[in-house]
Amino acid sequence: MKSLRVTFYSILYLIFSCTVLSAQDYELEDVSEAELTLEVYAKDSTAPAAYLNKVRETYFDYDSNDDGWIIVTEVTERIKILNKEGLNYATKKIRLYNGDSGKELVDDIKGVTYNFNSGQIEKSKLDKDAIFKTERSERWDETAFTMPAAQVGSVVEWSYKMVSPFYKIDDLIIQEDIPVIDYYAKIRTPGMFQFRRIKKGYFDIMPKESVQRGGITVNGDFNQSNYFNYQELVAEYEQKDVPALKKEVYIINPDNYRRSIIYELISTNFNDNKREYSTTWEEVARTIFKHDDFGGELKSTRFLEEAAAEILAANKTQDAKIKAALRFVKSKISWNGNYGKYTDEGIDKAYKNGSGNVSEINLLLTALLRECGVSAHPVLLGTKRFGIPHFPTLEGYNYVVVGIRSEMQTILLDATDKWSAPNILPTRVYNWKGRMVNEKGVSQEIDLFETIKPQIDRYVKAVLNEDGSLEGELKQRFSSLEALKIRHSVGTQDVKNWGEKRLDYFGLDELTAHQLKDLNKLEKPIVESFQFKIDQAVDQVPGQIFLNPLLFFRERESPFKSDERISPIDFDYPFTHNTNISIELPAGYAVASLPESTKIALPDDMGIFLYTIHEQNNILQVMTRINLNSTFMPADYYQTLKEFFKIRIDKENEKVILKKSI
Template sequence: MKFNYTLFCLLFVSTVVQAQNFKYGKVSKAELAEKSNASYPEADATVLYREYNVEFFYKQDEGFSQKRTVHERIKIYTKEGAEWANQTVVTYDNGGTRETFDLKGVTYNLEGGSIKKQKLQKSGIFEERRNKYRKNNKFTMPDIRPGSVIEYEYVIESPFRSINDIDLQYTIPINKEVVELKVPEFYVYNIQSNPKATVAYNFETDSKTIELNFKARSGVGSANYGSYNSNNSATEAGTRTYKEIKYSLDESNIPPLKTEPFVDNLWNYQGRSIWEFAMFNNPNGIPENVAKSWSAVTKSIYDSEDFVSQIKKSDYYENDLQTVLAEATSPEQKMATILAFVKNKVKWNKYVGYYPDNGVKKAYKEGLGNTADINLMLVSMLQNAGLTTYPVLVSTKENGIPVYPTLEGFNYVVAAVNENGKYYILDATDPFSNVNLLPERAMNWQGRLIRPDGTSDWVGLYPGYVSKKLTYVQAEINQEDILVKVRERKGGHFAKQYRKEYAGTANEAQVKSVDTGSEAVEISEYEAKDVMSVKENMSVSYTATSNSLVEEIAGDLYVSPMLFFAQTENPFKDSSRIYPIFFEYPRSEKYNVSIKIPEGYKVKSLPEAIKANLANNTGSYTYLVKEAPGIVQLAVSLDINTPIVLPQDYEYVKGMFSQITEKEKEKIVFTKL
């Protein structure tokens, strides 16, 4: 008899969900005894219950305020699942206007058949400034171990009418999620699901009439609906009514967000509900349409004096700039010189934003600023040098990709120079950045270039050139081991990544950058040049010895011509692909390997040459091996010509990498003369 195990699991989970008590504090022994998720046994943790509530409350003389309450109960199965005991909640706080954050939490463990509770203490809660406008509220649940259940509830009170995106999916399964929002009829939202997600849910709606009681006051009163004031006649005691719209969602057995290799930002593909504040229905006036186009969003930023004035200011640097540009004549020289000058003059304080924190003048004087302080200063200097330069608004990888036009869709700014119709993108916050060489955090699809006349365009943020890595290898097989001499030249993003990781570190730490796979290889004579430089290329050289790279079978010697550089595992294992493949930047990796034929041996067999190409010049792989007098020569190249490959082309990419891994496992066979 065939038995549908998957259906049984889902029915079992559904039954358990219905039987559970999700009231805060009512964790059961059954939940604590649970060893794994029945539907997703590989999960390290499971959200047993998540409740998300939003309500708006009206106070006379203050208007509506928002209250957001989130309650989560999470089961920890493994050591890896313990990471869910560390949580971060972002709130608004600019030093004046702020959102309040109130939290309680408990960890539950089963000991000797009894439930042991440990409350979250103040020592486990701390704040961290995210930028000038927001802070991270971080907390770590106590006494975490495999088998624990954690439960916490936090309340955020906010003066704002905007509603945050509502998470409907995590990287672990969610057994049950209940969402309820109660919104006054004056606030109208465009509600949509994340179009990049594979799960989507629809809200049910209902409404009821709310009655407000007003106390008597003298003079002309005002009712504050959000940030808007409208005159009314509430000068005497009385009542007013409005309609409250309720949106509700109740879902069970939400699948986890699938993880795949080579993804830009996994959360771009998360199931979530997105709420765009679209219209304010003024009860005593004309409805105001708040939803914007991208052009309107960018124009509003350029209309801000806090933004534009930072670009216009130039008196604080003009004399210095004239000096540093004394020998720069071409536009390219001016770009490189000004970029280097700003990088050396002002260091990044790790805060992002498109509005300055300190202001460009103060940042220049003190040598410290956020992304806007630094890069608006860069825009100003480039313009002052006679280059056609514009700010470009960016959403970092961490911030995701905005679904609809919104100011919150951007959190970063860079500079773009238009020279003969070609854009050069610059970012002075990274010491190892260069012209058209952005930090990885800023390479997120595209940015919005904005002009003083209010017009704007999308510009690509990925490099239009190929970053190259070239490795020269000379190998000699001795009686007991193989001796390998390596010289490697890294260019573009290969060099930048190395510099970011190892600049200023000891030589011993840099040795760890050599990936020897599963082979036992000893590295010596390691030397890296131009690590602290911003030159296009840097170099690495070292000597490697190993007694595991050569295998003797029946008197013949077997050795992979790729030695320890071989890619022996295909990173693309799944039969299908959900997300785009993200290679970060166009790249070319080449290996020129020369292996001396051992004394007393000759070549018995060589791997066959292959060449594989992806459609539309997306990428290619070449493997050529030949015998020359006294040596075997190998030339291997892997070229990825586009940073993003769409999911429909996944099977071809997977196929090419399958060819690579199989080919690089093949051996040269030397036999005795």
Template sequence: MKQIPLYFLLLTNLILFSQSNFNSESYKITLEDLETNTFKKDSTANAIIVYKYGNSFVDRSDYDLRTEVKQKIKILNKEGFNKATVTIHLYNNGNKKERVEQIIATTYNLEDGNITTTRLLKKDIFREKYDENHSFVKFTLPNIKEGSIITYSYKLISPFMFNYKGWDFQSDIPTLYNEYRTSIPANWHYNIKLVGDKKLTINTSEVKKNCLEYRGGSAGCVNSVYAMKDIPAFIEEDYMTSKSNYLARVEYELQTFKSFDGSVYNYAKTWKTVDHEFKTDGDVGRQLRKPINIKDILPLEIINENDLLKKAKAIYSYVQENYTWNGDYNIFKDVSIKDLIKNKSGNVSSINILLHNLLKESNINVKPVLLSTRENGFATKIFPVISEFNYLITQVTINDEIYYLDATDSYLNFDDIPFRCLNGYGRLMDFKNGSEWVDIKPSKASNVFYKVELHLNENETISGSITSKRTGYHALNYKKSYYQNSDAYVEKLENKFPYLDISDFEVTSDGVTSLDFKESYRIDYNYEDTGDYIYLNPFFVKFFNENPFKLQERSYPIDFGYKDTYFYLFKFHLDDDTYTMVESPKDKNIALPNNSGRITFSTKVLGDFINIMLKISFNKAIYEAEYYPYLKEFMSKIVDIQTNSLILLKKK
């Protein structure tokens, strides 16, 4: 540990950075870096990336891709200590390996008026193997305290020029300045993609001649500088797809390589090329082309069905009921219809290709569709990247109607696909006419309906019934919960309402593949006796227990996956003349911009009946980020209505 007098760092930096809390455009440490322990722009931040720098170029001696990385981070509190642990991921393929060199890491603290430094020791750098093709180098900076500044730098050497180093500009903590420099020889041509909605502060490129030489030949380089300033933290919240869709970063996809002898190698493919490769592929393509004898698999009553829609539904149900998904998303490997039929279990491709082939052999128009799931991120539309797909479903066309099918889930209805597949679009693999993008959207609405009917009895007890109906994805989740363990489901329901006694519970829907989930049960309400008054909250069931939107602002869409509606009807009957209603909730009618959602809440008294109605409509499956403050307030109103809508009854 070394002590450095404060004036040593102050002399060169005090004037330059006196107008800024942090020295955010330099790797150097200043006094203000250490003295500043708050971040006004984001009071929730536990740490800040003050400065991040990368520089990627091709080495003139061995033609490896080298990337220099530097980072300076401010630790604001103990919750930010985890930023002192750094993991560097490395890739290897056979004899070719990425490696990291010259790791230098230092912790700076302000102690008794002096800056102390603590350096990372080599013995505290660990290298571990993850799998056959991946390993990582890991280290934790020493002597971390609240207010510390940490810096670390290293050099990454890669022999894989096809995989030019991408760069993240955004993190889960705020970033003040982030710069990435690249030097790409003209031999390599990449598709360059900027991901996310953040704009570059600096975006410049220039050509430098003769930057690379090989056996008497030479090539120029395109030298680029990309930088962003004041990048907010990316905080994950409910109702979103993969964060990889939105994190600000730059990515590279090798398109062509031209060697010094003039030979040109094409790496980026057109969809026409991909279609041909997919069709002739020895794994997925071969299984799709493989003929199948439906008489060896399907019952005669299905084979003999003449109505194509009924036949398609029967084939779909048969595959659902007889084959189990093993949970594997690896759609391009280990695909075997033969093994699936033998073992009754297989991956996504095996199950849905079996479904595809059975439909095809039954003279039903069917095609495979490649997807990237919500957790996997969006598939690139600009150019084909086949590795970005991790799921396969089927498209069926009958009487000009289009249906999307996935037989991996025995609870799904015909023309439903799992929620994980609701990621906007997929690639329809039409081997005759060429593939095309298709929109993937739910075919049916998803709704929740509750009806609560209560009576105030002569003995001043309150009893009645609750009936509910769910459709679409709301029904799917409840069907799984109930039919997998009905006893546990009922027990959970009883524990959910400690002030209710539940009896005569009944499910009235038609089983696991029913289009809806309907249940009913009787209740006895154990209210608090306050003498002459009864306070009654009509919302025994709450659609939202709390507001899921808590961020100050959100820069990415609110993706519910599907449109839905919630409806709650409460009917209260005063059986005698003992009590009268003296206070009721106020009516509300609240709309989202462009009529994209609405809350309707009303209370009406008709004779001895008190009727309360709440309807919540979300008219869009996906809301742009601009809707966030409105949705946040919208949800707050819903929670408030469900929590604070009280009926006050008074003895006559």
């Protein structure tokens, strides 16, 4: 089935009352001269284009010759192109899923481009030869077309019908990257299918509902005995003037907060034969493990016996076995960049080929650990760009890591990243919660942040000279994910070449004796050290020196500039950054003005900023700590967070004034 994306704090259950109403079909009016001569959308003057209308209807039908129940979605979209950038919206791409039990199809594609020339509305129809079908992957096909005669000022309109044999209603995408002036959707679901409806994003909507009578004819016969009546729930959704989804800083995936309605299948009931889908996490776990491309892959692992024997012969403790198995898998198989909780070709073929997707690599590691006597289990999760499942669902996961319960703690492993280590995983996986599953159908929620403590500790000892130059030494220690970030930054390049880049990074004039200690000891922190010189580190006037005591470690501007924010703030991971700087002041100068020490805190223990400074015996000492405990902050906290960063930035850019003694 298709992937389903849901996210933390953005999910609210919609409670709908069911009343008998008369539903009316939604019909578009003809394209008008006013729409064709429109140059700027008044409610968003920067919009490159705008949906004048976005319409869809989804309903169930019955194919008695082949697939049985199918889902039909009819779409009509009309877009106004406002500038050259908006010409991108004259192209439509339709993704179609190709599963083991069937495939989705698109048909009845029609399109018209409207232009206004010399007082006349001109129409250019989409040619069938301009519609292209492409196989994007083993599971996904794509049908695409670009509208003819599209130019700035055009209105493009298309319609199509998509047919799916899967019991998955595509999400209702109400908000787009451009404004949507008029949105309408009608969803008709037979009584035999029960769906959970979920709102994603921050908006209010209440559909108009009705109960109508439907019917199907089986085997193509039209006599009464083969015609079945049923009732269907009709839900109509309307929204006007939906703003574009804007890009904001510190948001991993804007799609997580796009205004949408999700239909999640709960159960089917045919002839009193009720089947439930993903109603509990245990059912989800059992279903996933039953799949041949998941749990089935952990059964036939004899090809790993030799590797396991070598690991066991050289390593006696469980900790040593875990590290050895992780190293072995990383050395034998590389990640091909593909995600997914299920394998594509199987762990044995991936092992032979030396390349595999996320599932193949980490299920292989799970199997190898089990061969070594370690009780390892897959941990399902959705990556940052995918979302977080907050109700039992098969469709909420796109990634697998390995989990080991040891002495009341969880050890997490991911062999897709060559620089990873136990409990140091690539940042893409740190998406709040994961779920450890096993063959018995038991699942356990795992806090992905529980075992990480990313931290940077910086130490600078320097001497400020009367001519404004400054020289000294720096040492900084990177732990956990902060060390992983450095390892990714260095990569396979020569450390010397990477060290030379630090000259520009820190704004230095000279950098010598650069070292990176324990770069290849993946479980250990990295310690970076070097000596440096800055030719002009201060501002000067006769008899006075203006010094920023944080040197090259101050933040110069806040990332939060907008007056308001709709989306939550989503940092990569919690962290602590400590900075300690000691500066010997030039002889003959005394401190005339010193910034005040400060401590500010975010509410609910989300974070703190500490700044202390003092001078003693001609030595200036400054210390800062920025500690962020929460990676996810609701939009309600935005103004508080914005003020927090403003105070921090202002404080870090205050200067010490030194005055020459008379």
